[in-house]
Amino acid sequence: MTQQTATGLRGTEAPRTALTTALRLPEASVSSVSLAAYGLALLVTALLTHALGGARHWPLDLLTVAFGLASVLAMTTGRHAVDRGARHWAWCLTVVGVGAIALLIADALPARPYGDGAIFAAFVAEGRAMPRWLIGSAAASTLHAAIWQHPLLHAWLPETLRTPAAFLAVLGTSTMVFGTWALWRRWPGRLALLLPALTPVWVLFASGYVEYYPLIATAFLGALAWLFDRPLTERRGTAIGVLTAVLALAYVAFVPVALLVLVTFALARRDEAARAVLATVVTGTVIVATCWPEGVTHYVRALYAVINVGEANLIPRYAGQVAGPTSIFFGAHATLTSTHARDVAYALVWGGGWWTLPALAAAAWSWRDTPDVAWRAARDPRAWLAAGLLVWHLAYLVCMVPRLGPEADIDLFFPTYVYVPFLAGLLLDLRTATTDPWRGLVVAVACGALVLTVPWLAWFGLPALP
Numbered sequence: 001m002t003q004q005t006a007t008g009l010r011g012t013e014a015p016r017t018a019l020t021t022a023l024r025l026p027e028a029s030v031s032s033v034s035l036a037a038y039g040l041a042l043l044v045t046a047l048l049t050h051a052l053g054g055a056r057h058w059p060l061d062l063l064t065v066a067f068g069l070a071s072v073l074a075m076t077t078g079r080h081a082v083d084r085g086a087r088h089w090a091w092c093l094t095v096v097g098v099g100a101i102a103l104l105i106a107d108a109l110p111a112r113p114y115g116d117g118a119i120f121a122a123f124v125a126e127g128r129a130m131p132r133w134l135i136g137s138a139a140a141s142t143l144h145a146a147i148w149q150h151p152l153l154h155a156w157l158p159e160t161l162r163t164p165a166a167f168l169a170v171l172g173t174s175t176m177v178f179g180t181w182a183l184w185r186r187w188p189g190r191l192a193l194l195l196p197a198l199t200p201v202w203v204l205f206a207s208g209y210v211e212y213y214p215l216i217a218t219a220f221l222g223a224l225a226w227l228f229d230r231p232l233t234e235r236r237g238t239a240i241g242v243l244t245a246v247l248a249l250a251y252v253a254f255v256p257v258a259l260l261v262l263v264t265f266a267l268a269r270r271d272e273a274a275r276a277v278l279a280t281v282v283t284g285t286v287i288v289a290t291c292w293p294e295g296v297t298h299y300v301r302a303l304y305a306v307i308n309v310g311e312a313n314l315i316p317r318y319a320g321q322v323a324g325p326t327s328i329f330f331g332a333h334a335t336l337t338s339t340h341a342r343d344v345a346y347a348l349v350w351g352g353g354w355w356t357l358p359a360l361a362a363a364a365w366s367w368r369d370t371p372d373v374a375w376r377a378a379r380d381p382r383a384w385l386a387a388g389l390l391v392w393h394l395a396y397l398v399c400m401v402p403r404l405g406p407e408a409d410i411d412l413f414f415p416t417y418v419y420v421p422f423l424a425g426l427l428l429d430l431r432t433a434t435t436d437p438w439r440g441l442v443v444a445v446a447c448g449a450l451v452l453t454v455p456w457l458a459w460f461g462l463p464a465l466p
Contacts, residue, residue: 034076034444038069041355041448048349049452052342053463060455068451075447076440083189085443089197090181093206097177100208104169107160109208110459115404115411117210121164129291131303132252136215138291140171165210172214176206179218187225191439192425195359196221196418198446200454201351201411207458213414216250220415223247224422232265232381237272240265241279249287252303253396253415260388268381308403315405317465322401329399342466343406344398350462351410352417353449359442360390360420363427370431377430386423393419407462421446 042065046056071092075085103109120137123130127145129138147153148167160166183193196202205214223243232240244258262280266273285296292299308314310325321334334340348354367373377383393416402409428439456462 031073031077034072034440035069037441037444038072038448041445042068042452045349045354045449045452048345048354049456051466052346052349053466054456055463057455057460060459061452064451064455068447072444072447075443080189081440082191082194082443086184086188086190086194086197089194090177090184093180093197093203094177096203097173097206097208100173100206101170104166104208105158105160109169110461112204112209112458113461114209114408115211115213117165117168120212121168121210124168125164130212131292131299131306133212133250134291134299135246135250135287136212140168140212140215143167143171168210169208172211173206173208176202176214176218179222180206183218183222183225186222187229190225190425191428191442192228192422193221193225195356195421195425195442195446198443198450199351199353199356199417199421200450200457201414201417203450203454204411204458205414209458211411212251213411217414217418219250220247220254221418221422224419227261227385228382228426232268232385235265235269235272237265237269237275238279240272241276241281242283244276245280245283245287249284249291252307256392257389257415260385260392264381264385264388313403314401315403317405318401318403328401330401335398340398343402346465347397347402347406347410347413348417350453350457351413352420353446353453355442355445355449356417356420356424359445360424360427362442363424363431366428366431386426389419390423405465407465410457410462 071088074088075081100109123137124141124144127141129141144164144167154162180197187193205217240261244262247254247258262276265276288296288299307328309328310322311319321330323329323331397413397416400412402412
């Protein structure tokens with residue numbers, strides 16, 4: 001994130017990485033190496049999922065492995081493979097979305113027992129917004145009443161699509177598909193945007209899943225891409241203030257993200273800090289007044305009332321493990337146990353992809369041979385923002401209490417699932433040339449992990465915790 005890489009997500013034509021040079025990898029062998037990486041990822045994923053309670057469904061496994069093989073070849077060979085791979089994967093997600101809606105119409109879409117879909121559907125049916133999901137839930141309730149419940153459309157809809165849950169399935173799937181296309185059209189050829197879309201939870205959100213998170217996942221990734229696309233010193237305080245207000249009111253778990261962005265920007269642009277804070281306050285007040293007619297004070301009380309703290313609505317597995325009666329996090333004694341480590345691994349493997357943390361470590365390691373460039377990059381405020389967001393999201397994954405259990409609350413950690421591969425891709429985008437063959441290796445590994453985990457998450461339902 002130096003002056004040389006000040007364009008942020010805009011790829012650089014840097015020399016080949018030290019690893020490429022050392023191994024003298026010829027262009028002709030890129031496909032072979034990618035396929036080997038794909039095969040290794042399949043093996044590792046099979047072992048991990050078996051250890052975490054997953055049995056194999058061989059007919060479907062063979063089909064998904066063959067599809068993954070074709071995708072690896074399409075996404076990792078030739079020039080500008082990442083750009084072509086993004087388009088390939090966007091079409092794959094489009095097919096998934098269309099298929100999910102067709103299954104929904106035929107009443108054949110599997111029920112995924114994750115998250116708070118039933119509660120969200122009940123709020124939408126009543127035309128109400130949920131305090132912790134203010135912006136998106138208000139928009140969903142308004143669209144449901146104005147469009148889905150309109151007499152002309154409602155009479156035309158198949159019976160299976162007339163429920164609030166069906167409306168949310170169609171809305172979430174459409175948001176994910178169109179949002180993914182919009183991201184890749186805005187920032188083509190960015191590994192930072194492709195890698196999050198190769199996680200199991202991204203496919204789940206695009207497959208008719210009834211929940212709130214499909215409405216904000218692409219917006220969250222777009223916000224990250226925008227933040228790191230240009231130096232913070234080139235941003236205006238008004239734009240940062242609007243962004244932080246929208247983040248905080250779109251989802252309560254984004255409040256720490258919004259605060260980190262605001263504080264980092266204020267330190268980088270002290271002349272714009274007051275304007276950013278004022279824009280945050282004004283924008284937040286306008287949004288609350290629009291989405292919550294009872295007023296800001298009533299909204300704050302309602303928000304506090306719906307945040308589960310202490311032992312409230314907690315499954316027996318986690319009894320006595322919360323840090324305190326007003327906490328939403330595990331206590332230190334619980335986070336250091338082998339049982340908790342297995343629960344975190346369960347969420348990461350099935351929801352986010354086991355490869356994301358190793359990919360981030362490898363991306364950071366690839367900068368070791370350019371210490372002068374790395375040092376200059378570390379002085380960029382975006383580097384400190386990236387580090388702060390990483391610490392928060394890893395802490396969120398490890399310390400946040402999934403009150404329904406890891407298997408039922410698997411989607412709770414989607415911000416971490418998105419941010420870690422985004423950061424890995426961003427580091428590789430900045431470090432390597434857009435045609436560097438080693439960029440395809442991480443895509444091949446991601447595909448290998450995805451094809452053996454997403455059928456469980458999106459179709460069969462997750463296995464019980466071991």
